[in-house]
Every structure is written in structure tokens, then in C-alpha cells.
Amino acid sequence: MEIIAFDKDKYAGYLRDESGLTGRADFIAFPRDGAELSEALAFAAKNAVGATVQGARTGLFGAAVPRGGLVISTEKLTRVYGACQGADGGYTLRVQSGVTLKEINDYLRGERRLFGGERYAFAPNPTEANATVGGMLVRDAIGLNALRSGRFSEHVSSLTVVKGDGSTIGYATAKELLSDKRAGADRGEIFAVLDAELRLTKKDSVFWGVFYFFDGKKTAEEFIGGLLSRRAARGFLRDALAALVWFDGEVLRRVSERRLADSSLQGLPEFPADARAAVYAELSGDDGAALESELCVHAELFEKIGGADTWAETGEDEIQKFRAVCHAAVEVAGRPKENDGDGSAYGYADKDGNIVFPS
Amino acid sequence: MKIIVCIKQVPPSGGIVVDETDRVQIRSGGVLNPCDARALAVAVMIKKRLGGKITALSMGALSAESTLRQTLAIGADEGVLLSDKAFRGADVCVTAYTLAQAVTKLGGADLILCGQQTTDGDTAQTPFSLAARLNIPAVGFVKAIEFTGETPIFIQELSGASAAVEARFPMVAAIGLSAAAPLAASLKERLDAAKKPLKIWGLSDMPDSDGSNYGLIASPTRVIKISRISTEQKNPPITEPPADTAERILKAVRAVVGGR
Numbered sequence: 293m294e295i296i297a298f299d300k301d302k303y304a305g306y307l308r309d310e311s312g313l314t315g316r317a318d319f320i321a322f323p324r325d326g327a328e329l330s331e332a333l334a335f336a337a338k339n340a341v342g343a344t345v346q347g348a349r350t351g352l353f354g355a356a357v358p359r360g361g362l363v364i365s366t367e368k369l370t371r372v373y374g375a376c377q378g379a380d381g382g383y384t385l386r387v388q389s390g391v392t393l394k395e396i397n398d399y400l401r402g403e404r405r406l407f408g409g410e411r412y413a414f415a416p417n418p419t420e421a422n423a424t425v426g427g428m429l430v431r432d433a434i435g436l437n438a439l440r441s442g443r444f445s446e447h448v449s450s451l452t453v454v455k456g457d458g459s460t461i462g463y464a465t466a467k468e469l470l471s472d473k474r475a476g477a478d479r480g481e482i483f484a485v486l487d488a489e490l491r492l493t494k495k496d497s498v499f500w501g502v503f504y505f506f507d508g509k510k511t512a513e514e515f516i517g518g519l520l521s522r523r524a525a526r527g528f529l530r531d532a533l534a535a536l537v538w539f540d541g542e543v544l545r546r547v548s549e550r551r552l553a554d555s556s557l558q559g560l561p562e563f564p565a566d567a568r569a570a571v572y573a574e575l576s577g578d579d580g581a582a583l584e585s586e587l588c589v590h591a592e593l594f595e596k597i598g599g600a601d602t603w604a605e606t607g608e609d610e611i612q613k614f615r616a617v618c619h620a621a622v623e624v625a626g627r628p629k630e631n632d633g634d635g636s637a638y639g640y641a642d643k644d645g646n647i648v649f650p651s
Numbered sequence: 652m653k654i655i656v657c658i659k660q661v662p663p664s665g666g667i668v669v670d671e672t673d674r675v676q677i678r679s680g681g682v683l684n685p686c687d688a689r690a691l692a693v694a695v696m697i698k699k700r701l702g703g704k705i706t707a708l709s710m711g712a713l714s715a716e717s718t719l720r721q722t723l724a725i726g727a728d729e730g731v732l733l734s735d736k737a738f739r740g741a742d743v744c745v746t747a748y749t750l751a752q753a754v755t756k757l758g759g760a761d762l763i764l765c766g767q768q769t770t771d772g773d774t775a776q777t778p779f780s781l782a783a784r785l786n787i788p789a790v791g792f793v794k795a796i797e798f799t800g801e802t803p804i805f806i807q808e809l810s811g812a813s814a815a816v817e818a819r820f821p822m823v824a825a826i827g828l829s830a831a832a833p834l835a836a837s838l839k840e841r842l843d844a845a846k847k848p849l850k851i852w853g854l855s856d857m858p859d860s861d862g863s864n865y866g867l868i869a870s871p872t873r874v875i876k877i878s879r880i881s882t883e884q885k886n887p888p889i890t891e892p893p894a895d896t897a898e899r900i901l902k903a904v905r906a907v908v909g910g911r
């Protein structure tokens with residue numbers, strides 16, 4: 293594998309990520325397998341130049357921005373090895389670390405891709421379809437469906453990592469890696485994820501997405517509180533409610549401004565003019581009637597609180613336009629430090645019902 | 652006012668899958684075609700003003716029922732899905748014939764609204780072909796609707812100009828993306844849509860029930876080959892901050908003309 297002298301004009305894009313920060317670099321490498329990844333890391337160690345591993349550079353905090361030395365791009369580590377069934381009967385999918393969320397979803401949605409006659413999905417959905425497995429794993433990405441699915445690391449059943457000296461270690465879980473001293477992750481030492489085994493989840497057949505609009509933040513919070521307390525009280529709801537996403541009026545306004553420029557938002561009407569906050573709730577499962585009766589209860593709660601408008605859609609394909617609003621919100625909300633007041637312009641409810649920000 | 656809105660379920664963006672044996676699209680779920688969402692919004696607007704009934708009409712796989720339910724939530728009063736193996740593989744000509752058969756069975760309409768084009772077939776010919784089959788006039792490329800009293804005026808996009816076409820019923824209008832903002836159903840409307848009437852008609856329900864007049868066998872269009880066009884990008888997109896671009900341009904200019 294060639295270690296290429298960094299040409300600033302040719303590789304300008306590799307100096308930045310979605311944080312908007314720009315760095316500098318002396319070399320760049322595009323490994324295709326474990327041996328080449330080791331070679332790249334060993335080169336950096338031998339020549340005492342720093343190294344920065346890059347996924348798709350969609351991170352919001354500049355972690356993929358190089359500060360000199362070698363850029364190791366995982367864009368050629370794109371092999372999907374295929375799925376297998378574990379001893380517990382569950383299915384996993386082994387992929388190289390440069391594989392993107394979109395590629396995983398496309399693979400699993402393939403026409404005849406059935407596991408034991410059933411459809412399976414990869415649950416985490418941090419909405420940025422170009423993010424790579426390596427990037428999502430290292431950032432421990434949190435998806436809009438964090439309420440049900442938690443963080444990315446909870447869906448990784450094993451992984452292989454190349455250390456800064458070029459040697460390789462296997463881990464049973466992503467959490468083990470993120471706190472492990474051997475890879476140096478806890479000391480901020482360089483390491484690169486080579487591949488990972490992703491745990492798949494049986495796919496639901498019925499999907500609902502509902503936007504609830506409010507005239508103020510307080511009523512939106514009251515509504516979220518109401519939904520979360522129902523979730524705590526009942527077994528069915530715990531599973532049915534997959535996502536709760538919170539938006540303030542400013543984020544709605546900024547998303548609305550993007551509508552003309554972003555084709556994924558063009559299937560939507562304007563947000564209601566008096567909306568000062570919104571909550572997006574997603575429910576899914578296999579029992580359509582049970583989901584509908586739960587939604588009737590949500591509608592009653594919404595009315596009682598004095599909520600204004602709703603938008604509702606059913607079907608996995610149709611709710612993509614609602615998910616596109618969540619995706620756009622991350623882009624326009626700014627980094628958490630820029631968020632207004634108490635720093636809660638936009639966020640996802642996690643498994644414990646706390647509102648957290650994508651990072 | 653009797654309004655029929657022709658709608659189609661199309662694959663989500665980038666999701667077209669083709670059967671390699673007969674080069675016909677495999678349909679399994681999808682979304683409401685974007686122009687059809689505008690046609691439905693126009694229908695709702697006209698009904699609000701003039702009263703009447705909206706029928707959403709679609710030809711497609713059984714999976715299109717969910718899209719028809721969506722139109723019922725947004726404002727259609729009833730839905731009709733034309734679904735039969737015999738209809739599979741219809742080209743634009745035969746699609747228009749099948750829709751025209753259904754319109755006849757529905758007892759005709761004052762106004763038939765279609766989306767100008769779909770995101771999968773993209774021929775933009777179905778509305779006109781349907782009007783020809785029904786022997787009624789059509790106005791295409793509608794970019795806005797106005798009213799003179801109770802008469803709808805369709806503002807039609809022409810190359811570099813616009814035409815205002817007064818509605819004369821019965822007629823077909825092909826609605827473009829800018830004609831109206833799409834509508835969203837409220838949660839209550841979406842839940843209540845399950846109670847609205849939705850009929851599924853097959854070949855035997857058609858006034859002409861001769862199978863040889865439908866689907867792939869009746870279609871004059873022959874698809875010889877389908878290929879993906881890949882375009883190679885010679886220059887990478889500019890993603891750097893504008894100040895860096897300005898500096899590079901300045902450097903390039905200096906390299907040619909010299910200067911400080």
C-alpha cells in the first residue's frame with residue numbers, strides 16, 4: 293500500500309469534517325485490509341508522525357480533523373462479509389469499518405435478504421446515512437431511536453482493532469474497547485477499528501411516525517413526561533415506543549428555512565406557523581391494532597395538554613420524511629454549546645428517558 | 652364536483668428494483684409520488700371551494716393500498732386500487748387505458764387530476780394519454796391554481812412563459828411540484844382513514860375484462876435493456892471554506908498574470 297504525500301489541492305476534503313474545522317496533514321493512506329491498516333499505523337509509529345483515522349468525516353466535533361502527520365482513511369475498508377447466526381439464535385453481520393450505515397441498510401433491505409424466513413434490521417439510527425461503522429463505534433453514536441435501542445456500542449458483538457504499533461487485538465464488545473487500556477483508547481492513543489460484528493434485530497412490520505406541535509416548550513415537556521410515564525407503566529409501551537425527539541421553535545424555524553435546498557424535506561408542508569416546540573414520536577411493532585389504540589391514548593393526552601397540530605404517517609418508507617426532519621435538525625441546531633438557554637434546542641430521549649444530544 | 656385524483660406508489664428515492672427476467676419493476680412498498688401529493692392538495696383545495704367528492708384512483712401492487720390510505724387521511728373520500736396480475740407491466744399507453752376503464756366504471760368525473768410525472772417511470776405522458784382515452788381535454792404542467800369566481804384557472808408552465816387556462820369540465824389536469832404544498836394528515840385523520848371506503852378492483856371488475864388488453868402483453872413499449880448510468884466526476888466538489896477558495900483562485904490568477 294502506498295503512503296501518499298499529502299497534496300492539499302487533491303485531498304482538501306480530508307482536512308475537514310462536519311465540525312467546520314480545518315486541519316493539516318503530511319501523508320495520506322487508503323488501506324484495504326488488516327495488513328495494510330497495520331502497515332499504515334506502523335509507518336506513523338516508525339516515523340514518529342501523528343496519525344488520524346477518518347471515517348466519513350461526518351462527526352460534529354472535529355475528531356476526524358488531522359493535526360499533521362498521516363491521515364488514514366477507511367473509505368476503502370468497505371467489505372460486507374455477510375451474516376451469520378449465533379449460538380443464541382440471533383443474527384449478526386460482519387463488516388469492515390469503512391462500511392456506512394446506508395450500505396448496511398441497503399444490504400439488509402435487499403430483495404431476498406431473509407434470515408430464517410424473517411426480515412432483520414440494524415437498529416441504531418443516528419440519521420447520518422454516510423457515517424461509517426468505525427466512526428459510529430468510536431463516537432458511540434446515539435440514534436433518534438435511542439429510547440428503544442440505546443447507543444451504537446450496544447449493538448456490536450465483537451470487533452477487531454489495530455493498535456498504534458500495528459498489532460491486532462480482538463474485543464468481545466465495543467464497550468470493552470472504549471474503556472480498554474491495551475488499545476490505549478483511555479489515554480487518547482491512536483488505534484483503528486478494522487472490522488466489527490453487528491448485532492441484528494428482528495424487523496418490525498408496522499411503523500408509525502407522529503409529529504406533535506406545541507405553542508411552547510412547557511407543554512411539549514409535559515407531553516414527553518406523559519408518554520414516558522406510560523412507557524414506565526406498561527410492558528407493551530416499553531417496546532412499542534421506539535423514538536422520542538424534541539425540537540424547540542428555533543430549530544423548527546431553521547429546518548423550515550432549509551426546505552427549499554434539501555430535497556429530503558420537500559414532501560412536507562410548512563410547520564404550523566404558531567409552533568414553538570415539537571415532539572416526534574415513533575412507534576413500531578407487529579401488532580397494528582395495539583399500536584393504533586396506543587396512538588389514540590397519545591392523541592387524548594395531546595388534546596388534554598392543549599397541543600395544537602399533529603402530522604402522522606404510517607409505513608417505514610413514508611416516515612422517512614419525518615426522519616429527514618430529525619437529520620436536518622442536527623445540522624441546523626449547531627453544536628450543543630451553541631444551543632440556546634439550557635442547551636436543549638434539539639435532542640433524543642435515551643433509554644432512561646433523558647434528553648441527550650447527538651455527538 | 653366529482654374529482655378523481657390518480658395517484659401512484661413509487662419506490663423511495665434511489666430504491667428502484669427491476670426484475671431481470673422481464674425488466675419490469677418489482678414493487679414492494681414505497682411512497683406517494685411527489686407530484687401526486689400536489690395533485691391531491693389541489694383536489695382538496697378545489698373541494699373546499701366548490702364542494703364535492705374526491706376519489707383517489709391507483710393502479711399497482713397490493714402494497715399500494717397503504718398509499719391510498721394515506722390519501723384518504725389527507726382528504727380523499729374514497730379509494731380505488733386496480734390490482735391484478737393481468738395489469739402488471741403496463742406501459743404508459745396501457746396504464747392510461749386501465750385508468751380510463753376505471754374512470755368509466757366510476758361513472759366519469761368532472762375533473763381528473765394527475766401528478767405531472769412520477770419519480771420512477773417519469774414519462775410525463777399518462778395524464779394526456781388518459782385524456783385521449785376519455786376523449787376530454789387536458790392541461791399539463793400546471794404550476795399554480797387561481798380562481799375567477801367559482802371557476803378554477805390552471806396556470807400552465809410554458810417554455811419561458813405562462814398560460815392561464817380556464818377549467819372546462821370534464822377535463823384532465825397534470826399538476827406539477829410547485830402548484831401546491833403537499834398536505835400532511837393529522838393523527839386523528841390518519842387513524843380514521845382506516846374507516847373510509849377502499850375498493851380493490853381486478854380484471855373482472857373492468858368494463859372491458861379481456862385480459863389481452865392489459866398489462867405487459869398489450870403494451871407497445873418494449874424494454875430492451877436497463878442500465879445504470881454512472882457519471883465520473885473529474886473535479887472534486889469544492890468543500891473548503893470560501894476564503895480558501897478565494898486564495899486558491901488568486902494564486903492561480905497570479906500564476907498566469909503575475910503580480911504581487
Ligand SMILES: Cc1cc2nc3c(=O)[nH]c(=O)nc-3n(C[C@H](O)[C@H](O)[C@H](O)COP(=O)(O)OP(=O)(O)OC[C@H]3O[C@@H](n4cnc5c(N)ncnc54)[C@H](O)[C@@H]3O)c2cc1C
Pocket residue numbers: 309310344345346347348349350351352355356366389390417418419420422423424425426427428429430431432433434435436483484485486619620622623650651
Ligand atoms: C446531519 C448530521 C446528523 C447527525 N446525526 C447524528 C445523530 O443523530 N447521532 C449521532 O450520534 N451522530 C450524529 N451525527 C454525527 C456523526 O454522523 C457521527 O459522529 C458518526 O458517528 C461519525 O462517523 P464518521 O464515519 O463520519 O466518522 P468521522 O467523523 O470520520 O470520525 C469520527 C471519529 O471516529 C474516529 N474513527 C473513524 N473511523 C475509525 C476507525 N475505523 N477506527 C478508529 N477510529 C475511527 C475518528 O478518528 C474520529 O475520532 C450527525 C452528523 C451530521 C452531519
